[in-house]
Amino acid sequence: MSPTPRRPSMGDVAARADVSYQTVSRVLNDPGIVRPATRDRVLEAIAALGYTPNRAARTLKTTRSSLVGVLNDGSSLFGPAETTSAIEAAAREAGYSLLLTSLPPGGDGERQVGAELLGSGVDGILVVAGHEGMTESVAAVAGSTPVVAVSAQPPQEAGVEVVGIDQRRGAHQVVEHLQRTGARSIVHVCGPTDWFDARARRGGVEQALDEFGLDGAIIGPGDWTPRSGYELTGDLIRSGPPEAIFAANDMMAIGVLHALHEHGLRIPEDVAVVGFDNTLGAEFLLPSLTTVAQPFAAVGRAALGHLVELMENAPARADPPQELAPRLVVRRSTRPERTH
Template identity: 75%
Template sequence: MSTVPRRPSMADVAARSGVSYQTVSRVLNEPDIVRPETRSRVLEAISELGYTRNRAARALKTTRSSLIGVLTDGSSLFGPAETTTAIETAAREAGYSVLLTTVGADDDGDREVGAELLGSGADGILVVAAHEAMVPAVAAVARSTPVVAVSAQPPRVPGVEVVGVDQRLGARQVIEHLARTGARSVVHAAGPANWFDARARRDGFEQALQDHGLDGEVLGPGDWTPRSGYDLTNALVRDGLPDAIFAANDMMAIGVMHALHEHRLRIPEDVAVVGYDNTLGAEFLVPALTTVAQPFAELGRLALARLLCLLEGRTVPVGTPRTLPPRLVVRRSTRPERTH
């Protein structure tokens, strides 16, 4: 007769390792005060039994759940997806588990959104606030829980810490590089107007054009897809080509390149192309795409560190940034920089 498997308990670990229940508890909570040989024996028993800690019981005892909530819009776009993955990785490395909740476009942000996270006992919540539609979600969860938002722009919610990547700097790096290649005119195929990253990249583009005395304009907005880059470029070919096209992300850049190839225009000899995000595979396009890489892993660690400071009532260490610099990755879709 088969039996339903039973989850191993701390008492089982104690029996297997030949120590008391209290010693097992010390190994889990204060390992430094346990003799190394005893600690090793207990950890071996934990591994053999497949024991995992009971989060609910721990929360009752310590008032802390070691659970971090992560709220996103469920986007599969490279930037938000990589940011979410980076946060999850950083949380696990710090000993926290993650409860991921997505907010649909039709959710009622003021009343319902984030209810699963608020009711889960999460110690704090990280919100990947990529666009305006996420602002109600940030406000909803911030009413009763410490919140850090990962965003290119502050979501205008009192008390919410914000960290992000300096998207304006990334756009500036693009224009500075193109200016050094001799480009005198640049068109920006912009992303959606309600996305914070897209706005910041456009702002950085326009300011850098002015600072470097280049001609340029903004086309769009696009919608982050290759199709929008393709359509914007086809319209541009009819109206006259610039020296370079700066697409708001790599997916739009793929559409830009496809349209240029169809018109038998050479990249970068006729038109240089730059993307943004350094998406997986960007180096294998023909020609390999010049783009901007974002420090997603570091961003995840920064966001979690900010949240832990809030949870533990600690002051953020002096010199800790709120924004991280991106990095231009130069490949063959732009001309070589001039040496003089």
């Protein structure tokens, strides 16, 4: 019977490179103090043996795990999914690994899930807190370890800082663009009332309608899906369509486009349409969709970077990171802006 394979150790690396155990440790933890020739020899031995540091042993020695907990709701929606992917990439670049935990559908497990994360020895926690259902999750971990929430909602818990994207600004940009195209009546098909992004976008619409003196209405709420956009637009058409419809996200905008096509209305000649998120494929819709691009990669990096500052006891900045700015992407589902 062949012997059971054994995981290579630092001692194995030291023997292969003909250096001391301490030298291998220095190469792993502070390579700048090791002579280049020696460092290269150790790195070659690490690669040849397939050695990886033992996280558990390092945690016992340093009381740091280099592990970040990420708590989300398991949503497959474009925004939360993109944000989580960006956090993972940023953590890897910063030398941290992720422990990703999703809340079970329907809630009720927030306190237990938070306790499990804390019990796993994470150095800090990021919460992708898109809606009210995540509020208890934030509360469950606040005060026990550094916590940063990615959200459009201001912090409600002491010791929790928020990094987010300026949703109101994005919605304001949409209404301003539509006003410059000559639209005077705009309907916002809003998102779920318990989602912080949807609330902020609605607030930006209401502010811009008042600022520009436009006729406007808010209908819904939808549930982020194409079907909800389709059904709400069907009801709207029967009562007389506006000059422009701003859907709370691109998926709902797809439903809006389908309903308008089905009723023989031209886009943008009869009704202009705008979405939000710049979802993959938005430029290939017919017509291509004017929308708002959110800097998901940037917000993921900003959230992870700020959490690392808190975990490593770096001097705290006077203010938490500013909200990141979204960007209006104009395509063919809206009319050209007027030049006068």
